[in-house]
Amino acid sequence: MLSTRPDRSGDRVVVLSIAIAIVAAATALPSVSAEPARGGPREGGNLAQEPQLGLPETPQNLQVLPADMSTRAIVGVMRGFATALGVRCIYCHVGDDPNDLSTTDFVSDEREAKRVARVMMGMVRTVNDELLEPGLTEIGRTESLAVRCATCHHGNSRPVSLGDVLAESLENDGIEAMLAHYDSLRGDNYGGWSYDFSETALLQLAGRFARTGNIEAAMAAIDKNLEFHPDSATTRVTQGQLLAQAEDFEGAVAAFQACLEANPEIAFCQQMIDRINQREQ
Ligand code: HEC
Ligand code: HEC
Secondary structure, three states, X not given: OOOOOOOOOOOHHHHHHHHHXXXXXXXXXXXXXXXXXXXXXXXXXXXXXXXXOOOOOOOOOOOOOOOOOOHHHHHHHHHHHHHHHOOOHHHOOEOOOOOOHHHOEOOOOOOHHHHHHHHHHHHHHHHHHHHHHHHHHHOOOOOOOOOOHHHHHOOOOOOOOHHHHHHHHHHHHOHHHHHHHHHHXXXXXXXXXXXXXXXXXXXXXXXXXXXXXXXXXXXXXXXXXXHHOOOOHHHHHHHHHHHHHOOXXXXXXXXXXXXXXXXXXXXXXXXXXXXXXXXXX
């Protein structure tokens, strides 16, 4: 699937999306399978054979996909979209109950998300067919990966990074709210593919806040990191640098000492301690 290079007449977007959809169906990802507990008909693998579930028997309003595509193949592509964006069908199609597709109007273009999705389909096709593959072929590569919805979205309807989300949260609601937001996102998404909960992500965020002069927010990001990585020398280095920048030299020395306890080989931490001590004399 990764090195897929359909023949040039083939529709790359479609072929890849179908491949993704097949994988999604095979692994029964929760974001596209219905919860039967809600009582609606199952949005199961045999959807395409049940045109009475609001699905048009033949497509009425395809503008990007081939006009004669079978319902089964369309649903395959659609499952790929839903999985990549972490949404259900009615995110893009007019309907009230995600588990009852009999009331869903798939033909309508009323929801903006559907119209945006069409723009995205065109973008992905242009990138793959006109930029990526020809560009790589030109420099002698014979195989290329293709850009897919998931390449950018990885489970988010709006492809934003954890850092962007938290920076927005800080700007709108302040430090405490940002930290609470981090905890709730982590609780809901840890282990998933939507956000990066690594130590590096919070360090980068601390750097971003520090560059804009918000040392307090940067320190909050560091403290949050220490909550999950109490023995991290790397986080202590950044903590020490931030405290030194804020002229809390005592705190900075303590941070660099903690750095050395975590990893005595980091000469930089000893150098910083020495420099701060000299400066104070
Ligand atoms: C991210 C948005 C998005 C999601 C989620 C989505 N769709 Fe679609 N769907 C579209 C777009 C865009 C089209 C039109 C494609 C085109 O113009 O070629 C479409 C078209 C369709 C059509 C053809 C309608 C017609 O007759 O023209 C069907 C059927 C359909 N989707 C079913 C589904 C099902 C079932 C799901 C859930 C598994 C789903 N879609 C999820 C965006 C979405
Ligand atoms: C190159 C990265 C990239 C790829 C690939 C991509 N998207 Fe997007 N998508 C974005 C960005 C960026 C936005 C946010 C646009 C904005 O609102 O400013 C977005 C927004 C969207 C939205 C609107 C979300 C909302 O509610 O505001 C939908 C729907 C969507 N994309 C569907 C898709 C589908 C379906 C595919 C695959 C055919 C796809 N995208 C591929 C980058 C991408």
